[in-house]
Amino acid sequence: MTMTRRFWLAGALALGLGAPAARAETPVLIFAAASLKNAVDEAAAAWSRETGHGAKASYAASNALAKQIEAGAPADLFISADLAWMDAVEKAGSLRPGSRSNLLRNSLVLVAPADSTRRLDLKPGLDLAAALGGGRLAVGNVEAVPAGKYGKAALQALGAWDGVKDRLAQAENVRAALLLVARGEAPLGIVYATDAASDPSVRVVATFPPDSHPPIVYPVALLKDSQNPEAGAFLAYLKSPAARPFFEHQGFTVLGGAGEKF
Template sequence: MIRIFGLLTIICAAIATSLPARSEGPVTIFAAASLRGALEAALEGSGTEARISYGGSGAMARQVAQGAPADLVILANAAWMDWLEERGQLADSTRGDLLGNQLVLVGTREAPALEDLTPAGLVDRLDGGRLAVGHTEAVPAGIYARQWMQAAGLWEALRPQLAETENVRAALALVSRGEAPLGVVYASDAEADPGVRVLSRIDPGLHEPIVYPAALVAGRDSDAARAILTRLKSEHAGKAFVASGFTLAGDPS
């Protein structure tokens, strides 16, 4: 009986080694909403299948912390990535800053130029309408927008006029559809939507630096996920991101 069991073990091992290795499934990426379009372009031709879920960085971070099956996470705010790291949700030594961006004030494509960025000038331009922004307590673009308004002395006048959204692309859509006369979004968002025009570029010295950290998720570290992360740091990906209005991490421009 012992000999038969040993023979069966040898046969099973031989069969297992003769079968092709189980291929890894698609890499699941949780990404900030502002990366929509640019991320697909950066991954084009990578040879590794990826599934991308977009949303506000805070929502993405909370879903990862709750066990959502993400392999790679890319957020638009270092604080949310810190939050994940503090909870042991990131794979060791995989976190790094990937991109940068800039805040811009946008209007519809037909909107006239805007030179008066005083409280009175902006309220006058809104004319009873709303200033579309990401949620100023949770969405990175909204947090940066609030910092700018506070530093520029605009917060008290504009706070009652805000239309706060679940992510920056939702704020962009309000302006593009003409439902809000003005919005604060990223330069990359304005680049992506022909329905808006940039009315003013916001001084980056009036808010915290905009960075997009990326990291593999703890327990989801795989060769395929690492290949995607390496691809996002490649020259090809860099050109795609810059063409979409982003800056590369460490690039002073």
């Protein structure tokens, strides 16, 4: 080989010519309801360790995520905290046909700061306004955030809504509502049982009767425009026995999958 040829090859290799260019794999991007953070973070980390593929999640209220998806956000997977926002995304034509199923169930609780001595019985005739004292009730936005909508429905069913509707501290998502109580900025709050379990700074005062609000169901689906070849594999992992402990440890009830109606 001539000296000139050796120099040309050395230069080509230095520039990456003559060899396939290395490309970083794009991680699977999950848009997930804020209440799922602990469980999905654990599941994503475990899947990445097992497969070598990346997965990361963006958390917010389901309504905010649904609007981002409809605006063209490049997510691969959507997990909503209620059926209505998944319905909206499906109606907009943004879901991959046949990929939707119901993944989880949750329950709704009333929480107080951990050092609080408040006790309440969540039954018809509840005087929640009196229990608040001079404070406000922390809750997700009652017109948009799923936890807020469930909370409003429960309070209406118990006859307590009119007494507190003007004394709400409405948050952008359920974790933000939880934080208001954890910091002592609100004496009481309505969150999911799984959120309460994730934060030792709060305690559960009582659980809302299941028939006081619509069933809390978390549907999951692939997004139609996803180009990530690993998105389907990650969805299958979330629905597999391997991922079940991550959800159950946080207090979710894992559902059987497609076709379930509530």
